[in-house]
Amino acid sequence: MVRPRRSLLFMPGSNARALEKGRNLHADGLIFDLEDSVAPEAKALARDQIAQAIAAGGFGKRELLIRTNALDSAWWMDDVTMAAKARPDGILVPKVSSVEDLKTIGRCLLDVDADPSIRVWTMIETARAVLHAEELAAASRDVDTRLAGFVFGPNDISRETRIRMQPGRATMLPLITHCILATRSYGLEILDGPYSDFSNFNGFGQECAQARDLGFDGKTLIHPGQIEACNAIFTPPAEEVAQARKIIAAFELPENASRGAISLDGQMVERLHADMARRTIAIADSIAALARQ
Numbered sequence: 001m002v003r004p005r006r007s008l009l010f011m012p013g014s015n016a017r018a019l020e021k022g023r024n025l026h027a028d029g030l031i032f033d034l035e036d037s038v039a040p041e042a043k044a045l046a047r048d049q050i051a052q053a054i055a056a057g058g059f060g061k062r063e064l065l066i067r068t069n070a071l072d073s074a075w076w077m078d079d080v081t082m083a084a085k086a087r088p089d090g091i092l093v094p095k096v097s098s099v100e101d102l103k104t105i106g107r108c109l110l111d112v113d114a115d116p117s118i119r120v121w122t123m124i125e126t127a128r129a130v131l132h133a134e135e136l137a138a139a140s141r142d143v144d145t146r147l148a149g150f151v152f153g154p155n156d157i158s159r160e161t162r163i164r165m166q167p168g169r170a171t172m173l174p175l176i177t178h179c180i181l182a183t184r185s186y187g188l189e190i191l192d193g194p195y196s197d198f199s200n201f202n203g204f205g206q207e208c209a210q211a212r213d214l215g216f217d218g219k220t221l222i223h224p225g226q227i228e229a230c231n232a233i234f235t236p237p238a239e240e241v242a243q244a245r246k247i248i249a250a251f252e253l254p255e256n257a258s259r260g261a262i263s264l265d266g267q268m269v270e271r272l273h274a275d276m277a278r279r280t281i282a283i284a285d286s287i288a289a290l291a292r293q
Contacts, residue, residue: 002282003063004028004290005191005218006234007227010067012037013046019053022062027227028218028290029063034079035070035094043075047082054086061290065121067092071101077108084112090119090148095156097128099139106144120146125153125193127161130175133182140186149189151220152179155196167203169210180215192216198223208233241284244277 008029011018014037022030032050034043050066066088068079072095083091093105105120124130133150140147154172158165163172183190192211195204208230211219219230236244247264251274256262261270 002279002286004234004283004286005063005189006287007218007221007230008063008065008191009221009224009227010037010194013050013066014038014042016049016053019049021224022053023058023060025224025227026231027062027221027224028231029065029089030059031065031067031092031220032088033067034075035067043069044078047078051082051086054088063090064088065090065092067094067123070095071104080105080108080114081112083118084109084114087115087118089117090121090146092121092123092151094123094153095126095129096122096124096136097126098132099135102136102139102145102147103142106142106146109146110144116146118146119148121149121151122147123153123156124150124179125156125160127157130157130179133179134185137182137186137188140188147188149191149217150179150183151191152176152193152216154193167206169207173214176214184215189217190215192219194220194222195226196222198226201229205229205233235287236280236284241280244280244284247274247277248281 005028007027008031009022009025009027010031010033011022013019013032013034019032032053034046034050038046054064066079066083066086068083068091069075071093080091096102102120102122109118122136124133129136139145154165154169157163157175165172169176180190195207197203204226208219212234218234221227221230247269250256250262250264250269251271261268263269
């Protein structure tokens with residue numbers, strides 16, 4: 001079953017109250033943060049609180065990731081050691097820019113005896129990472145990298161490149177599409193970065209719709225108030241799901257079993273549309289299952 005990743009909410013590991021609230025939020029996933037939202041003097045506390053929260057459970061079917069500090073930081077090894085013991089679904093590593101970075105992550109996970117089920121997600125937030133997105137994605141063929149996908153980080157890219165973040169993100173579109181093409185070339189997932197102005201509901205909705213149409217699997221969030229709108233936008237509409245089921249049913253008819261294309265409701269439908277329909281149905285079914293938790 002395809003795992004829905006419409007909404008993944010960043011939660012400061014140093015905020016015990018926020019971690020507790022995460023059990024009742026309707027996000028598809030939670031990212032327990034050790035990096036940007038945690039002050040240097042609170043890193044150790046954040047690690048302890050994240051480990052305790054995961055051990056206590058109660059998060060249902062939500063995907064749980066831990067965002068570590070960067071590889072070259074003083075906190076990296078303590079972060080990955082804790083993550084190995086806590087056994088989240090994955091870790092999200094910032095500032096990954098090279099295949100060698102991915103290999104280092106894989107070696108460190110091996111060194112701390114991390115369970116093979118713990119996957120690796122990387123932040124694409126440097127100019128070098130964008131330029132080498134295809135090379136990074138291709139590294140997923142090496143199972144030791146554990147690479148599951150990317151999270152596009154527009155704010156750090158803007159800071160490093162001086163590309164201005166404008167409404168509609170026209171200036172960022174070439175970078176975004178390049179990264180999406182890289183992930184799809186190697187069967188990976190990709191999530192959009194957060195929308196910082198969480199009080200601007202219209203702007204947030206427009207960016208979610210744009211992210212969906214560009215091909216992102218979902219969006220990372222910084223405020224619980226963004227979850228409902230994000231989920232709604234990334235959920236396949238009921239009429240789209242119904243049409244998908246109709247396409248599958250049509251191709252399953254005995255007279256269409258060997259046909260590559262058929263006529264359906266006055267339109268030509270090909271096998272590729274059936275493949276797209278199966279994914280739509282899988283996502284819709286997974287979302288329904290998540291709602292029943």
